[in-house]
Amino acid sequence: MTFEKLAVDPNSKARAGKITTDHGTIETPIFMPVGTRATVKGVHQRELKEEINPDIILGNTYHLYLRPGTDILEKAGGLHKFMNWDRNILTDSGGFQVYSLSANRKIKENGVKFKSHIDGSTHLFTPEGVMDIQRKIGADIIMAFDECTPYPCDYRYAKRSMHMTHRWLDRCVKRINETDPLYGHNQTLFPIVQGSTYKDLREQSAEYIANVGAEGNAIGGLSVGEPDDEMYAMTEHVNSILPEDKPRYLMGVGTPVNLLENIALGVDMFDCVMPTRNARNGMLFTANGFINIKNKKWEDNFSAIDENAYTWVDTAYSKAYLRHLFSVKELLGLQIASIHNLGFYLWLMREARQKIIDGTFRTWKEQMVKNMNTRL
Template sequence: MKPIHWKIEATDGKARAGTIVTRRSVIETPVFMPVGTQGAVKGIRFEWLEDELDARIILGNTYHLFLRPGVDIINRFGGLHKFTSWNRAMLTDSGGFQVFSLTDLRKLNEDGVEFRSHLDGSKKILSPEVSMEIQAALGSEIVMVFDECPPGDAGYDATKTSLELTARWAARSKARFNDVQSASFSLSPASEEQAEACTLNGKQALFGIIQGAGHLDLRRESLDRTVEIGFDGYAIGGLSVGEEKVVMYEVLDQIAHQMPNDAPRYLMGVGTPEDLVEAVNAGVDIFDCVIPTRNGRTGSAFTSRGKVNIRNAKFSTDTGPLDPNCECSVCKRYSLGYLRHLNNAGEMTAATLISHHNVAFFLSTMRKAREAILESRFPAFRKDFLSGLHENNAEGV
């Protein structure tokens, strides 16, 4: 019995439309996962994510939750779903990406990484084993292996050394994952209805991560070594970390379709709406990124006509919505002029409303891409979508 069921419903070129059945929700792909860094998607209530936006899966950050509130407290609540009240699927990252961002605060060796908490300076250790144990306690549907994330400009030799360590850590992650899963570790589905809907064993799925920066031969080597270990899904890590966009697109174009067909493909931490559609075109199924909410907090909106900077004076008397092509409740109700006023006045509602729209736009873009793949018109969708994005950008907004 598998912890998740993956099925491809249609393909159009390399693009794929599929479903991932988890014990808590059915995820239709391509899909965008809003990021719930500290157990919350910044500025957006779960009711809205469920009822209006219909997000089927969100991401939780192991690093942040490990440091605060800590595994003991989340355990007392019976896992992250019960602690947060989010009833649908969750994916947790391994904590590696955040730890490796702390360049001055960490010490790396074969075992793992020792670092100082950015909150109180206390010494902590993360390793493949510790990461698997934390993610088991969090109770996410999808667990990520613990990998090393080298900087995008690390150079060929350093990237190769790093991916070899990542491969050893992937094998250790899987071994510890299997131990933890076979122990008395059980979680109940959110409802009996859901339990009946998915004949799943209630355990977690584990995804492997392909590294290798912008070097195609290293990406292929990492892919081979990761597939050899064998996982429920596969992710591309280490992109959008400072490399040129053309390098990222080349890696996606050359590598994504070579990842196993019979498992979901996840592009970690990327990116703009354009990046998502281009990655779908290359054969990727799952995405996450903080930019819809991060940009939302600074008054920057993603729309079907490109990016809109709400601070622009020309919007002060604009009675139209952020995006006339968007069905979200913010676009149905509020004017650009009002949103601009809220943002200028420093009202937190501005951040909430623009973040809400941005997440709606990312989710609906993936739903539209899916419909296009199912109806064999993805190339036309891609062309129209990308040319639409340049409408505002061409005006220098």
């Protein structure tokens, strides 16, 4: 994998760049739609490619390990072939999902023993095992196994967890170095900065991760309930330490405003379930604000869903029709809203990229943040 920094906004730390892997080019900044179980919810791969058009999507190691299982994925020739996706894929390590299973897991130095949320069966994730699973999944970018701390988090716990994450990283690197990719394309390992919201821990972790010399780096353990200001403060501090010539991935973030503010701090890559999850609940993101399409005010509004037309659904259907679909619980409503929100997120990334190249990002970003905080 290679990364080329093409432009930096003169009034912020926002960067426009280009990542190149064996599955093609990723133009940054980029938002990665989340395909948890080998699918982006509510969206066909054809619509995903032709309408939303992301350079990369995300898969989930924990969920893919449980279903369909690594044996099926290996027989299929990897996740790309299994789900008919010929562009880039990133897989997380399952650390966040293990974190969310707090009542059903035990964390020890060797790894994490947990019970499946599906059938209660017991499993063990170790750094070595997670690397082997991601080899079998076959993603282009794979994440080191880490522990995601909760918020708020006791300082002593956060410190112990951070050091264990670093030891686990060393084991991940060793395992990757002694194994080979399975499907004819290279895989790149990203380590993850942890340390909760403690500046000194984040600094230690960022320095440790930077010294690994990986081809890209991630920031984890944020967007877990902390105020936005703390997220931004931690991101800014970590980015001041992570190498500028490597892509930076802020995991699990976030709202459109979160994305723009973190781009301004030097983040290149994002993922979040928010655009599709909120879509299924009737929330639409737009450049002028957000819409709850379930509100009665849209019942007889026959204007297009969004005149900006990020995807074909925005002008093919009216707000009144989409509200009707939600009212009668038709699945088509969830699909239309999901395509719209993902289309908007990818449009936002492309606009941000162009504004960075033009040198006008900061002014544009400040206006967009005001607009997108408006309830329509």
